[in-house]
Amino acid sequence: MAYVLTVFFYAAILMVSVSSSNDPAGNGTDCADFNTTSWGEYWQGIRLQVQYLLLTRRNVDCASVFTNESLSDPLQPTHFNSSLPTKVIIHGYRATGSKPPWVKVLAEGLLQAADVNVLVVDWVYTASFAYNSVVQSYKEVALQISILINKLVSHGSSLESFHFIGISLGAHVSGFVGTLFEGKLGRITGLDPAGPMFKGADIFDRLDPTDALFVEAIHTDSDYFGISIPVGHVDFFLNGGMDQTGCKRSRFASILLYFPVYGYVICDHMRAVHVYISSLNSSCPLIGFPCPSYERFLAGECTDCERTFKGTCPQIGLLENSGITVSPLPHEVKLFLQTSSSAPYCAHHFLLELTVSSMARNTGVEITLRSMGHPDSQQKLWLKTKESKYSRVMSAPVPLCKIDSILLKGTGSFFYRPGDVNIQSICVSEFPITSQKEPLCLVNFQLHRSSLWSHDFVQVCGAF
Numbered sequence: 001m002a003y004v005l006t007v008f009f010y011a012a013i014l015m016v017s018v019s020s021s022n023d024p025a026g027n028g029t030d031c032a033d034f035n036t037t038s039w040g041e042y043w044q045g046i047r048l049q050v051q052y053l054l055l056t057r058r059n060v061d062c063a064s065v066f067t068n069e070s071l072s073d074p075l076q077p078t079h080f081n082s083s084l085p086t087k088v089i090i091h092g093y094r095a096t097g098s099k100p101p102w103v104k105v106l107a108e109g110l111l112q113a114a115d116v117n118v119l120v121v122d123w124v125y126t127a128s129f130a131y132n133s134v135v136q137s138y139k140e141v142a143l144q145i146s147i148l149i150n151k152l153v154s155h156g157s158s159l160e161s162f163h164f165i166g167i168s169l170g171a172h173v174s175g176f177v178g179t180l181f182e183g184k185l186g187r188i189t190g191l192d193p194a195g196p197m198f199k200g201a202d203i204f205d206r207l208d209p210t211d212a213l214f215v216e217a218i219h220t221d222s223d224y225f226g227i228s229i230p231v232g233h234v235d236f237f238l239n240g241g242m243d244q245t246g247c248k249r250s251r252f253a254s255i256l257l258y259f260p261v262y263g264y265v266i267c268d269h270m271r272a273v274h275v276y277i278s279s280l281n282s283s284c285p286l287i288g289f290p291c292p293s294y295e296r297f298l299a300g301e302c303t304d305c306e307r308t309f310k311g312t313c314p315q316i317g318l319l320e321n322s323g324i325t326v327s328p329l330p331h332e333v334k335l336f337l338q339t340s341s342s343a344p345y346c347a348h349h350f351l352l353e354l355t356v357s358s359m360a361r362n363t364g365v366e367i368t369l370r371s372m373g374h375p376d377s378q379q380k381l382w383l384k385t386k387e388s389k390y391s392r393v394m395s396a397p398v399p400l401c402k403i404d405s406i407l408l409k410g411t412g413s414f415f416y417r418p419g420d421v422n423i424q425s426i427c428v429s430e431f432p433i434t435s436q437k438e439p440l441c442l443v444n445f446q447l448h449r450s451s452l453w454s455h456d457f458v459q460v461c462g463a464f
């Protein structure tokens, strides 16, 4: 089924005409840009064509072409500064042969955050159209990149100063460059590393923790385009790593109803890029909690970072080693967090704890946290006759002190009308636990059949 859908999807994409790139200013004649390709050129045979675009703080808006001769040729002065760290951006598969539109935003974000050289690897020529043949040539692209890196090292850059940011297939290209340098590159960030044809691959063939001194990945579409296994020292699985908030749920429906569909279909996959870009200059932290599975995270079993990270939770962004201070670095740690559906994506995590008196039969309860001006956070619980304590993780774009009200509704089951529920206590606390954050607790009340129970909180956020 997945394969049929995939083939259908690629066919659909290929039928969508390639839109020409828009250059509103229209004066970038001296600035370098991606070499895009077309279906027609593709038929003339794949060419291995890789070019590098250099962006620095001195030419943020106007990329220049960078070659292995740029440093030695006195006739082409370059802004590349060997004493600064270098960020290498590698895009992934390009279904339509067009240029990846988010690269500019990512490069700008990186330059705003740090004084670095940004090298953008343009391999659109090789990365377009048939996914299978793209997968066959990604190592050759990595080999070419490694030749350039060697050149830069001979001009004074250190291997540790390179940070590769690879998107989708670009994550595995980065991984193979790392393999060629025996893991001595400084850092690799995989943004939803590609899954198809890589999940079962040997670590030689895919991104893995031995590829750099620090390897991290952000997973947002691990049931479709992304890889579902951990590939770094730490792996952030956003909202479980599969389906992102605000992205269309049913891919099949979206293919049929919203044609052309590219934007809808890759929404989950691209979320990793948008979240990463946002983390570069966002004021709110996107921290992940180590947990064996998303189910156990949702069940409230993993609300701190004590055991694995001595209390400091890893954070998405440019902090050294994602803020991890333990040594040696652990491997393949799955980290979970929930996000909101738009920038800056940060969510506040709450632990909901419910205690009920014993009941005659199973029943459902729907719990809603409401904050004026924000979407509701909702959680459905299935209460069983033999259990009295329940805990669940919820999240909201606002901190606990900005939650205005809590609403509870008995939803019953398909067959029975909802029965009354005796709530002994319901508590909501924010985690990770920080100072002076008291949980909100309500005790001893009855939730009557099918009626809505609500409570308004009167609270003020403390000044920090």
Ligand SMILES: *[C@@H]1O[C@H](CO)[C@@H](O)[C@H](O)[C@H]1NC(C)=O
Binding pocket: 025, 027, 028
């Ligand atoms: C190109 O555009 C930039 C702003 O984007 C402007 O400052 C510059 O003067 C323009 N150059 C030419 C030659 O039009």
Ligand SMILES: *[C@@H]1O[C@H](CO)[C@@H](O)[C@H](O)[C@H]1NC(C)=O
Binding pocket: 035, 049, 050, 051
């Ligand atoms: C990119 O495109 C330009 C213009 O079409 C061409 O001159 C140049 O050779 C291309 N570069 C690469 C690396 O293919």
Ligand SMILES: *[C@@H]1O[C@H](CO)[C@@H](O)[C@H](O)[C@H]1NC(C)=O
Binding pocket: 068, 069
């Ligand atoms: C630069 O790369 C080109 C093509 O990859 C190669 O032909 C050339 O010899 C290289 N130059 C240097 C100085 O390494």
Ligand SMILES: *[C@@H]1O[C@H](CO)[C@@H](O)[C@H](O)[C@H]1NC(C)=O
Binding pocket: 081, 082, 083, 084
């Ligand atoms: C290169 O970067 C170093 C370190 O920031 C700085 O001291 C130096 O002036 C830079 N060189 C050039 C040519 O900008």
Ligand SMILES: *[C@@H]1O[C@H](CO)[C@@H](O)[C@H](O)[C@H]1NC(C)=O
Binding pocket: 277, 278, 279, 281, 282, 343, 344
């Ligand atoms: C980052 O900051 C710049 C300028 O301060 C702003 O234009 C951009 O929208 C910001 N990006 C995000 C994702 O917040």
